[in-house]
Amino acid sequence: xxxxxxxxxxxxxxxxxxxxxxxxxxxxxxxxxxxxxxxxxxxxxxxxxxxxxxxxxxxxxxxxxxxxxxxxxxxxxxxxxxxxxxxxxxxxxxxxxxxxxxxxxxxxxxxxxxxxxxxxxxxxxxxxxxxxxxxxxxxxxxxxxxxxxxxxxxxxxxxxxxxxxxxxxxxxxxxxxxxxxxxxxxxxxxxxxxxxxxxxxxxxxxxxxxxxxxxxxxxxxxxxxxxxxxxxxxxxxxxxxxxxxxxxxxxxxxxxxxxxxxxxxxxxxxxxxxxxxxxxxxxxxxxxxxx
Amino acid sequence: xxxxxxxxxxxxxxxxxxxxxxxxxxxxxxxxxxxxxxxxxxxxxxxxxxxxxxxxxxxxxxxxxxxxxxxxxxxxxxxxxxxxxxxxxxxxxxxxxxxxxxxxxxxxxxxxxxxxxxxxxxxxxxxxxxxxxxxxxxxxxxxxxxxxxxxxxxxxxxxxxxxxxxxxxxxxxxxxxxxxxxxxxxxxxxxxxxxxxxxxxxxxxxxxxxxxxxxxxxxxxxxxxxxxxxxxxxxxxxxxxxxxxxxxxxxxxxxxxxxxxxxxxxxxxxxxxxxxxxxxxxxxxxxxxxxxxxxxxxxxxxxxxxxxxxxxxxxxxxxxxxxxxxxxxxxxxxxxxxxxxxxxxxxxxxx
Ligand SMILES: Nc1ncnc2c1ncn2[C@@H]1O[C@H](COP(=O)(O)OP(=O)(O)OP(=O)(O)O)[C@@H](O)[C@H]1O
Ligand SMILES: [Mg+2]
Numbered sequence: 001x002x003x004x005x006x007x008x009x010x011x012x013x014x015x016x017x018x019x020x021x022x023x024x025x026x027x028x029x030x031x032x033x034x035x036x037x038x039x040x041x042x043x044x045x046x047x048x049x050x051x052x053x054x055x056x057x058x059x060x061x062x063x064x065x066x067x068x069x070x071x072x073x074x075x076x077x078x079x080x081x082x083x084x085x086x087x088x089x090x091x092x093x094x095x096x097x098x099x100x101x102x103x104x105x106x107x108x109x110x111x112x113x114x115x116x117x118x119x120x121x122x123x124x125x126x127x128x129x130x131x132x133x134x135x136x137x138x139x140x141x142x143x144x145x146x147x148x149x150x151x152x153x154x155x156x157x158x159x160x161x162x163x164x165x166x167x168x169x170x171x172x173x174x175x176x177x178x179x180x181x182x183x184x185x186x187x188x189x190x191x192x193x194x195x196x197x198x199x200x201x202x203x204x205x206x207x208x209x210x211x212x213x214x215x216x217x218x219x220x221x222x223x224x225x226x227x228x229x230x231x232x233x234x235x236x237x238x239x240x241x242x243x244x245x246x247x248x249x250x251x252x253x254x255x256x257x258x259x260x261x262x263x264x265x266x267x268x269x270x271x272x273x274x275x276x277x278x279x280x281x282x283x284x285x286x287x288x289x290x291x
Numbered sequence: 292x293x294x295x296x297x298x299x300x301x302x303x304x305x306x307x308x309x310x311x312x313x314x315x316x317x318x319x320x321x322x323x324x325x326x327x328x329x330x331x332x333x334x335x336x337x338x339x340x341x342x343x344x345x346x347x348x349x350x351x352x353x354x355x356x357x358x359x360x361x362x363x364x365x366x367x368x369x370x371x372x373x374x375x376x377x378x379x380x381x382x383x384x385x386x387x388x389x390x391x392x393x394x395x396x397x398x399x400x401x402x403x404x405x406x407x408x409x410x411x412x413x414x415x416x417x418x419x420x421x422x423x424x425x426x427x428x429x430x431x432x433x434x435x436x437x438x439x440x441x442x443x444x445x446x447x448x449x450x451x452x453x454x455x456x457x458x459x460x461x462x463x464x465x466x467x468x469x470x471x472x473x474x475x476x477x478x479x480x481x482x483x484x485x486x487x488x489x490x491x492x493x494x495x496x497x498x499x500x501x502x503x504x505x506x507x508x509x510x511x512x513x514x515x516x517x518x519x520x521x522x523x524x525x526x527x528x529x530x531x532x533x534x535x536x537x538x539x540x541x542x543x544x545x546x547x548x549x550x551x552x553x554x555x556x557x558x559x560x561x562x563x564x565x566x567x568x569x570x571x572x573x574x575x576x577x578x579x580x581x582x583x584x585x586x587x588x589x590x591x592x593x594x595x596x597x598x599x600x601x602x603x604x605x606x607x608x609x610x611x612x613x614x615x616x617x618x619x620x621x622x623x624x625x626x627x628x629x630x631x632x633x634x635x636x637x638x639x640x641x642x
Contacts, residue, residue: 184372192390194364
């Protein structure tokens with residue numbers, strides 16, 4: 001009996017954290033999967049086990065496919081651009097330039113703003129007629145444009161807002177990583193005759209790989225997780241042209257109160273995220289040099 | 292023609308003159324050491340020659356070519372950094388080959404040179420490792436390999452051994468010297484360790500406060516230090532500098548020239564004895580002054596014992612008290628006859 005005492009003690013110490021974790025993370029996750037196999041309880045009719053019916057409905061749901069497609073476009077539009085931009089900005093403000101403190105602050109500001117505030121700023125930019133973009137356009141004689149009201153441009157507009165918001169955040173990680181790279185490496189390369197681009201390609205970029213992986217995983221998760229601006233700017237419209245997967249789940253779950261179907265959609269979202277994150281780690285891990 | 296010629300070079304940062312009108316030449320195939328205390332401008336001088344800093348004034352020639360305004364890569368130099376500056380994500384082979392790849396040397400030629408350098412430095416079995424998997428000494432060798440594979444006529448080294456332990460430092464010292472002679476490179480080598488300078492150099496340039504204190508062969512630096520500073524910087528323990536009866540003159544005597552004897556010129560008292568194995572450093576109280584003497588083996592006398600000191604007259608160095616400059620170079624005949632020297636010291640020391 002005595003032998004188990006330290007173990008019991010250990011488990012007791014873990015208990016509070018474990019309870020919180022189970023109550024707020026593990027249980028809801030499992031419950032979501034469980035609920036996705038049930039119909040939604042409606043007006044006196046209790047929830048019934050319906051197996052994979054929710055998933056079968058999903059296959060036939062054009063809005064689901066549209067949201068998935070939108071989300072793919074949104075991810076492809078935001079991730080590479082915001083990471084590339086973040087890297088560029090970090091390289092720039094890492095150099096010896098005048099007023100780099102101000103520049104760093106300027107680049108980082110969008111990150112600090114709440115998404116709702118960001119959405120409001122950009123709502124003004126996009127306003128047809130007297131919004132900033134149209135005003136600038138009118139200087140060059142361009143016609144008015146309803147940026148957020150047009151199926152063809154609305155998703156692009158959301159992508160721009162997201163890139164604007166995220167790039168500064170990712171820049172901070174790149175900046176921190178760049179400052180870890182000893183300037184002597186640059187001098188050694190200069191003595192060997194390596195140009196700036198060669199040095200970036202052979203040395204800086206490979207040394208930034210751990211950061212890139214981290215940023216990439218975050219960017220992917222964010223592209224499926226960030227919906228504040230959809231809520232604030234477009235509500236998924238027009239005609240679901242800007243509906244992202246999580247926004248659609250919100251719509252189904254909290255506006256149509258179809259909780260069973262929402263649970264099934266959530267499971268799909270989680271599976272997508274898990275596969276993507278795992279894939280990134282497995283593929284990129286081999287190419288990452290950790291110091 | 293000298294391999295490297297530095298002409299009146301100055302480097303200024305705001306008010307500080309890190310390098311102040313420095314001129315010297317390095318003969319082709321020689322090992323020139325830039326020596327001096329911390330902050331005297333050794334690294335800055337080397338970096339000016341490498342082209343990693345731009346000179347505020349003056350000219351730098353390498354192999355007769357004015358390179359003052361050329362970028363590092365076009366100066367015909369290789370460099371070893373104090374921290375080695377190895378690329379942490381590249382293997383040893385890739386680190387060594389870095390410069391050849393930049394210059395697009397064909398693969399066959401690259402392989403040939405890598406094999407040669409690896410053989411020279413004993414790195415054959417480490418070529419696939421990353422720098423983090425190497426010991427300090429091995430990393431040092433890789434940095435050396437990266438420098439010599441370029442086959443540049445001039446190799447610059449900034450305190451390449453300062454991160455190694457004493458034993459390894461000793462070994463690498465000899466190895467670098469042998470390599471330099473074997474390959475016939477001109478080497479400019481920065482160190483603050485005077486024993487490193489003395490044992491490796493053909494020519495030592497002693498810097499102080501951004502200026503050259505003395506530029507001479509190691510033996511000349513030891514035998515005829517140009518200033519009191521140079522005299523005290525070279526040799527362990529440092530030279531004794533004593534005031535003399537003539538207020539304008541300082542007397543210098545190396546500890547190893549002092550003999551503790553029954554019958555000597557000067558009476559002194561033993562303060563402390565530091566036993567070092569092959570020899571001992573004896574601190575002697577000579578009136579108000581402290582004189583260090585280096586004697587062979589053990590000293591069988593207790594602290595506080597009375598001794599007499601003597602030294603060969605011709606081993607006394609004279610310096611101008613005001614400027615610190617050596618006197619017998621600038622004045623002839625010497626200000627005092629050799630016979631008087633003993634008495635001068637005795638008089639100055641009051642004993
Ligand atoms: N980038 C810089 N900006 C301003 N001052 C500098 C700079 N680099 C060096 N200095 C100054 O120049 C002087 C010489 O520096 P340097 O690095 O050449 O000394 P060092 O002889 O190599 O010393 P150590 O043995 O400590 O390496 C120092 O006073 C230093 O503070
Ligand atoms: Mg230095």
